[in-house]
Amino acid sequence: MKHILPYLTFFSFLFINSQNIKSPSEFLGYELGTEFTRHHEVVDYFEYLAATEKDRVVLSSYGMTNERRPLLMAVVSSADNIKNLESLRLEHLNSLKGKGEASKAIVWLSYNVHGNESVGTESALKTIHSLLTSKSSYLENTIVIMDPCINPDGRDRYSNWYNQFKNTPHNVDPNSKEHREGWWTGRSNHYMFDLNRDWAWLTQKESKQRIKVYNKWMPHVHVDFHEQGVNNPYFFAPAAEPYHEVITSFQRDFQETIGRNHAKYFDANGWFYFTKEVFDLFYPSYGDTYPTYNGAIGMTYEQGGSGRAGLGIITQIGDTLTLKDRIAHHYTTGLSTVEVASKNAERLNSEFREFFTNKNFKYKSYALKGDKDKIHALTKLLEQHELEFGYANKSTIKGFNYTTGVSGTMNTDENTLIISTNQPKGTMVKVLFEPNAKLSDSLTYDITAWSLPYAYGLEGIASTSNLSSENSSIAENSLTKISEGDYAFVTDWTDLNDARFLAELLKEKVRVRTAHKPFELEGKAFQRGSLIITKGDNEHLKNYNSILEKAVVKYSKALTPVSTGFVDSGKDFGSRYVKMIKKPKIAVFSGKPTSTLRFGEIWHFFEQQLNYPMTVLDSEYFNRVDLNNYDILILPDGRYGSHFDKKGLELIKNWVAKGGNLIAMGGAIKAIDGEDGFGIKEKTIKKESSDDTIEPHENSQRERMKQAITGAIFKVKVDNTHPLAYGYGNTYFTLKLGSDSYDYLKTGTAAYLSENSAPVAGFAGSEAQKKIKNTLVFGVEPHGRGQVSYFVDNPLFRGFWENGKLFFANALFMVD
Template sequence: MTKFLFSLVLFVSFSVSAQQLMSPSEFLGYELGTQFTRHHEVVDYYEYLAESAPDRVKLTVYGKTNERRPLILAYVSSAENLSNLENIRQEHLKDTNGTGSGSKAIVWLSYNVHGNESVSTEASMKTIYELLTKKSSYLDNTVVIMDPCINPDGRDRYSNWYNQYKNTPFQVDPNSKEHHEGWWSGRSNHYMFDLNRDWAWLTQIESQQRLKVFNQWLPHIHVDFHEQGVNNPYYFAPAAEPYHEVITDFQRDFQVTLGRNHAKYFDANGWFYFTKEVFDLLYPSYGDTYPIYNGAIGMTYEQGGSGQAGLGIVTAIGDTLTLKDRIAHHFTTGLSTVEVSSQNAEKLNEEFRKFHQNKEFKYKSYVLKGDNDKINALKSLLDKHNIEYGDLSSGSYRGHSYTSGSSGSLSIDKNGMVVSTDQPKGTLVKVLFEPNAKLSDSLTYDITAWSLPYAYGLDAIASTSKVSGQGPQQAQARTNITTGSYAYLTDWNSMEDARFLAALLKEGIRVRKTDHPFSIEGKSFERGTLIITKGDNENKEDFIQSLQTIASNFKKDLTSTTTGFVDSGKDFGSSSIQMITKPKVAVLSGGPTSTLRFGEIWHFFEQQLNYPLTVIDDDYANRVDLNEYQILVLPDGRYGNHFNEEQLSNLKDWVRKGGKIIAMGGSIDALDGEKGFGIKRKQLEKDSGDNKPQPYKDWERERIKGAITGAIFKTKVDNTNPLAYGYGSDYFSLKLGSSAFEYLDNGNAVYLEGNTKPFSGFAGTEAQKRISESLVFGVENHGRGQVIYMVDNPLFRGFWENGKLFFANALFMVD
């Protein structure tokens, strides 16, 4: 057979194969864009493509959601590349240490991280079909990895809601019900977390499972498909300032290259778009920035629409925006991305290798020490990111002190570790650990501080020298449980201690705590120490066995004592050694509460503390007998005058009888002022100085003076207050806004003094004045009960590890 005839046969064979593949519309039985496709139908289509073109599509299930929906990835490439996929992956990863010779472009397309930004999953089906048919030439030197839906639980929540409430035919009037989701929209995942802000913190099961695979590939290109308000035109790269300083010139320039190619297609169609606005590249936990800090060209693409748009909606200028329009736009930028990547495969590989060469960062090593549980919690996070670290058991180290904010030293005699930037993940280490990220512009889209030593409550220094550590050692817990002991003692310093206590209480083991330091049998113990006595548990037949099992599960050190007679402090029979009650906890949902802030509490109880929680919705809260509960949590939100006089009176009466309110963020507004509680908003006297009118163009810059965009402040701690047991004299708090409340008459557990300059991140000058000498966390007694005020959020996005013990103290220590 001649070469010409052989090529003709191959062409005809391929054409027949391409024609045999059904398009999304043919497979689903309706024209794409005329309905929202449920997740199982999307999976069905991808499975169909993998079965019909197994030489060019490989489908894998990389995990499941909380609601048991599958998380899938499709690998799409030429038959030759797909048959050699593992070798391509391994050769590409070798480029991170300079020994590889990768030649293929690796492009990862992520769709539908926000469930009600639902167009992108629809667009993914059209995109993969086009890649397998008309645009298959892009795949000759490119591997495309497609995640058609990062957030299936949120997507199905939205699509099912929309299918229930839409008009037939769909109604473009924006006032119609189908354009107004309820309190629990489809944006978030099962626990109401924003998955697009979880890439670095990995608090959610979807993120954890996805990152395992992402780290096995580390693509050259990563696109995160989104939607924004219905009246906004399309947004694509290049991004807005601030860019983090570690972002390379090539990463910046290639965003422009991609943007110009997208613009070519949008211009030809007369579609509107914008670039270089709003969406910056700083916060490390986004779907664009996290890949960038791992060597990729990370980008966000934003289509107008979101959960409001439905199948069609009239915009502010009178145009009708349809789901078909939205699909066309995401489809176009997706294909354009693959096209440009294919054209620049060699350059992408070359620059990827350069990115992972050693960089001359100012700080070469980050040396940390602290409570062993906190060290282990940080190690667990670093393991998930494939970040290398070493143990330190002794030594003194100099550098930038995180505690003082200036040059200092750190002495280690145990529980130390070091993380160096001299490793393949060195850039990510610099971004996550640096004391204070450099800001090229104070107008940012998200928080401006996140440094892990502060987040995990560890003493640390950043060293300009490389510090070498030992291989991580596995410590063994000493339980010391003997049947003849009077009591078993253990410390209270971390969330692991809180989980241990929660497990004991659920098992029916009675536990006491001390409100005073004491020493016994030559050992010293601090406030909050847990005391588990044989006498309190004599009616529990399997007491010793249960205690042993739980202690082993949590690798908990227990100290046995043969007496309750202390050397100093209070004896175990003292009224100061109080029983910890097993509280029944309720949390308000719906109505005035923020879904994200409610979700943080829900996730904290079920997935972090492993303790039961009753969710009471605002719709029927008035019919619930609060006397069945010991604790009511009011999540952050927009309360204003949400509670009427009768409701406030009932709350006050319930607290006086022994109830406990944990009021967080905006819920404090529902209790302050003349409402019978002692909390008062702090008023800032207006500066009578320069009152000249400001130009309209400067309004945003003027506004930012009164804002705090997620900055870290050093606060004072009264650790004699039960709300602050387990803490030192200082706490670094992540402050998310400039709301400020006056000191309480008594019970100020954590507070800001006069100097309110942030240790890390941005805070406007007016905001700094407002929060000066203000409350952070406090306890107010009312009769036999308490109100606990949490102005700052200790559970923010589930990643501020050092704040979580405050919440546990509010549950178990404050009485």
């Protein structure tokens, strides 16, 4: 008895102490679920717990959002585990080498990646309190990492909007204003990006900061908490097909184990749920797939609600769904996940080690070469994901050739990038670089192709051999010394970095010309689009040399100094084919009817990638704006319908006729075609004779897929003599997101699909492939003294299709 008493006293102390921890309701001053908690209040509660439970909670900020809100990570475990946290973390990371004796389960719970799916953060508050009190036994062999709000900017946008417009008391009528967010919902981050599509691409500030801490922990289990439509029951694992082929049998089976544990609790409460539908495990940039491809059990949990639900709403069957209900469901699955992980800690560790042993993938190595800036952009992404790479020696290698689509050879040199699957994160390498991911089912939730050699516009070979490589980095451009005696400087135009360099010079009032014909000068050949910066054009700048030197260093640009404008072949610098590039004043149309995501891609491109100013013109006051103040107007993709009436279209047409440059993207093209618009024509397909075959109703969805293209990659032809295509070869790989199609332009078809419209990667329905044959991808047509640039496909999609961005830059600077 004398041996047991101290233990009883110790556990009694823990129990009494845990009861003194304030619940979220006690701390916040209102019952959880009766208000939306603002982000600073969430921060306050987590800081309170970290201060009160120093031996069991480690709280840190892993970064800041664009709107200066902190991003939090709380590590919660037993006092003994927290005391030895760093050694436990390092031992766990040995598992990536197939070594070590790690024994603790590591569970990462991520909330509110979509800001208006607001129940996530509320349930995080309740979950962490229970882990420290009633469910603390789970923490003896488990380390729980909690990110209470991945998207604080979006969440506060939603909660502030709701608090502004809600009734008092709240109104459950779905028609009430409090259930109808405006154009810019709380779903996205500051730049209107969907952070749940950015895990692999890391275009956003939040994603870049999060991946650093994720790589420090590499959890066994990762849960991404979401919400879906108001009338849907709860979704939890197992996920729907298609599963990517790299997902292991254990990962599949453990999803089932977790799902059955959730079902036990939901059944006991009479709650409805569904599994194995809608939400698949294929596209690599989600909060469930990215962790899965890094060895975790990655899962999406979806509660009915989202921005429409507010504090309470009547569903289509007449029930009232409250925020309290939604909290209860996420709270239950969160704790159930930790419970299952705790009970299976040993198995999770052994299987995790097994995941990172060598895999017998078909392609053992990927070799890529091309423009140095494109290689550099790709290696930056690899470094962020902690993927290993090296550089080749001079040799000839063979394998699948990305450009031709068949087996072939490629000569390598010291600037050829080599990425091998023979590394701890070899599975992630396969997923990101394989030419065409194996698709087990065409009914998918997202795009079906993303292979990075196509996205970055690089020549590539996928080899079945382990190619040798060196760790030395690609040679940097030797920077040009700016001399006052040089007549001019010439530089190439091949990628977005060149566009950044140009944008920098234009902002500093440096005059720059571009060559619209190839030329040779002083023993060197220059292609169309090459930039020419002359001393004579810039005599108005007293600090011309220093401005140029600063830009050269900032963008690592190699300039070629020349002593004359008299070329050896081609057109002299004074020719009408060597034109001054305007410093364009750019406006972007926003608000209804544009897509927030597509507008956000343009906004982010200008401010965070190109670093060039733009003006946002909202649809609410667009008709009162004098367009003559702008050189370029961009219409983002969206559902325009008849938004521009005849008068509105006439306003735009007159502006273009007087010299304006209109850029229409995706759905915006439909808003300006037809008799009242510009000359572009939507392609029409002659209907074949009617088919008398009656299809069963259950096949209707698959029949519709024949008309669809779910993010597939197509090889298109390019007229690189056109200014819209400067810097490209004669082919380009485009990511096609739908089957909208337009006839070739009479003049100005710069990129186009020919008779062969089969995708090189991804899914495209049979009828959709017929529809897009011989159609426009990118083009420009004149109208009066101005131009209209058409982007049928989206070169800025989610910010990761690097090779398309120069087309967009050409529309800004080269098309005139």
